[in-house]
Amino acid sequence: MIQNAFFLALREIRRSAMRSMLTTLGIVIGIASVIAMVMLGDATTAYITQSISKLGTNMLMVIPGQERKGVPSSSLMAKKFTHNDIEAIKKEVANIRGAAPVGSTMIRAVYGNQNYSTTIEGTDNDYFIVKDWVFASGRNFSEIELRSGKAVCVIGESVKKELYKDQDPIGTSLRLENFSCEVIGLLESKGAAMFGMDQDDVIIAPIRMFQRRISGNQDISRIMLSASSAEVIESAKASTIALLQERRRIGLTQEDDFFVHDMREMVQTLSSTTKMLTILLGAVAAISLLVGGIGIMNIMLVSVTERTREIGIRLAIGALEREVLLQFLIEAVVLSSLGGIIGIALGIGVGVGTTIYFDLPLIFNTSIIFIAFLFSTCVGIIFGYFPAQKAARLNPIDALRHE
Amino acid sequence: MIQEEKEPIISLRGIVKSYGSAEATTYALRGVDLDIKQGEFVAIMGPSGSGKSTVMNIIGGLDTFNSGEYNFGGVDIGSLSLDQKTLLRRNYIGFIFQGFNLLGKTTAIENVELPLLYRGFSAHDRSEMAMNALRSVGLEKVSHHTPGQLSGGQQQRVAIARAIVTDPFILLADEPTGNLDTVKGKEIMELLSSFNKEKGLTIVMVTHEDEMAAYASRIIRFRDGKIDNSVHTKIVQ
Known part of the structure; x- marks a missing residue:
């Protein structure tokens, strides 16, 4: 049954290539921006860590006075x-x-x-x-x-x-x-x-x-x-x-009346700041994924309305509700995963390009690539379910009369 | 092929179908008794609103009814779930519609393969069976044309091929010639008639054209949700 649904879904996607492409565009952009942002964030973090370690490895600095951020006044008195x-x-x-x-x-x-x-x-x-x-x-x-x-x-x-x-x-x-x-x-x-x-x-x-x-x-x-x-x-x-x-x-x-400053603390503080920034950028990009998901739902709903008659025919000649549901769900998932794959490729391209342009170290975060793909698939399932259910619940008699 | 005449494969008893509730109820069927035997070619006629399409939908398991009994080959249809009725359609019933209802942008052979797909045949079996069905309606040469490239008569013949490819117990045709001119309509009727005679295919057809109904072995007239009369035009072989 799943094999059949895949076959039907793929055939439908191929048949309406233009619409499929537009549907996935939101996901492509969303995933690409997440990947590019995270890659850039990681590169910046690595760059900062590297440049701090240039100051000296495993370095401790002993300064008179008490720890005051950036103000040397107390050290003058001590x-x-x-x-x-x-x-x-x-x-x-x-x-x-x-x-x-x-x-x-x-x-x-x-x-x-x-x-x-x-x-x-x-x-x-x-x-x-x-x-x-x-x-x-x-x-x-x-x-x-x-x-x-x-x-x-x-x-x-x-x-x-x-x-x-x-x-x-x-x-x-x-x-x-x-x-x-x-x-x-x-x-x-x-x-x-x-x-x-x-x-x-x-x-x-x-x-x-x-x-x-x-x-x-x-x-x-x-x-x-x-x-x-x-x-x-x-x-x-x-x-x-x-x-x-x-x-x-x-x-x-x-x-x-003295203070031992650990350079690692500085590294940690700075890298945690850039990591925070990475998460923030990633989150902003993730919102665009949500928008992409809504785009998929929107087009799938239009597609269900457009294909009402087709759904009616399928139901009349013996497609079970769950077979129709599966077909539409798989269509959505294939579209969003496809968008995910294209988005990952595009995101890596943009990320690599930018890091090279800014002369930053190249960091490949494989887990974010995996997560992005998984996420795009989930977007397809979540936003494809409602339209698919709508398709499956159609009354065949009404659907066949639909013009 | 032909069963004992006394054993109808379709048996409707006191079927009532109404819409709406309480005072606003409108009746589509007001108690229909109907038997259809194996190998019969039945034409259902009547003015619009007489309930002929409704009875067709009920026979096809597409529609529900409020009271009465419907027995299909020994199975009580009233007690079946939605999925079970779907499986009944998938395995035992072929449909032809007035508007052909082929999938657009899909080739003739792919359309014919569709019911086989849901039955779980392999790709090889599907194309072989679909090709045979197309051959039997004389369309093997246009198997890779899409509906847009076919004439109305050809489209309806593709629809017939799709309906018979699964070798159903019964073929339900809802105004199969409604969208065709008389010449094309008669071609379609000749085709259906030949399937009925040569293969013993049971056919139930809704029509409002006497000319088309004349091909049937029995004509049932509906009026106001009831059977008005039932006339045998030919002896069932």
Whole structure:
């Protein structure tokens, strides 16, 4: 019986190809937009996750003051870190690959007749480990340079481009404010990270040089840590907190005057935001599917009225009610599934095109493709049932008289 | 082929059919008794509104009746469900209508195959049986034409092929020549008559044309929902 109904339904669809095409258009557009939206959303999420991980893998950032979103005012009041803190962390916190002190400020760099405003970060060699940063040319700081605070610096790709163009910067002397500094290394480009923040727009110098010549004090405003793997981030974070609490003599009832910022949290927050956005876009697209479903119902109802006589003939020569119902239901389901398949192909096409155009990572979410197909079939069943039932319940005598 | 004359395959007793309720009731049939025997060719005549089409629909299991008994080949039709009546039509009854009622945009052979489809024959059997039926009405050459490409007479012959392809017990024809001119109408009647004579096919036909009714072996006249008279024109072979 089902085989027969399929045969009849397919024949009918073939016979009225134009109408069938128009009927499925709503579903095609609905499914295509769901697929394209979700694909784009996934691509954006992956892109953001990737660019955050460019900042450094498994990174922890220790900042003085209490956690305040984006406002550094409290960190200005809180006690800064010292070199001894860094030493203690390196010695006592297990599972870390490196711990780098960081002090940073804006500075004007001059080379030849070029001048460029950028960020200078005072740190040590652990900085490159923590940030997973590789040298394009030159070398990192030597022990002596670090200890004495010699005026040497490593520059990022953007700084090199601005000041040196195609020239080799290694060995040249860069003028920073009122002193000059020898360029000993050039870092490989990391590319722009999120928020348009250019990671390559930086000059890196030994922390002692930074303190002596620029900040004028012994303070360390940040510590950057890198856990040896993703699994041990939590334990590294906990032992860092415990160590600093002890060193800064924070009582059990007191609030910490420092904060350990986990980069993963940032990743999670951001990716959950984009995931939310993906769901939202998908939901909007799903509404168009609903409209597509109503379109199918509409055309099927018109089709039932148009084919009243045919239904009458079928019923008169011996088609059971459920056979007529099945025929019309299968027609609706085949149309909507066909629309689903075309929509999936179109959606993937649009999705791939857009992600390539915006240079986003290509993510294939097979489950959404499966769900979309299932959904389109369900739309056919739900919106095809009412017209099919209407067809099956026709009185054959009246249907045969219908003009 | 021919049964004992005393055993009618269709037997109606006191069939009443009314529409509406209470005071507004209108009667289509006011107690009809009718026997039709195997191999008969019965013409039902009467003015419009006399109930001849209604009795036809009841015989075909398309319509219900309010009281009375209807026995079809030993089965009490009044007690059958909708689906059972459908199966009765599918397996034992062939229909021909005044308006031909072929499926448009569908070839002659596909139209003839339609009842076979519901009976569950394979594609191969379907086309073979349909082709045989078309041959018996002389239309094997236009088997792949759609109704739009056929004349009225040809369309009605396709409809006849569709009605007889399942080899029914009885053929019900509702004004089969109503939409045709006399020449074409007579061709159709000759065809029906030959099926009746050669294959012993039982035919019940509604018509208002005496010329067409003359082909039948018995003429039943309806008036105001009742049988007015019943005349044998020929002896049933």
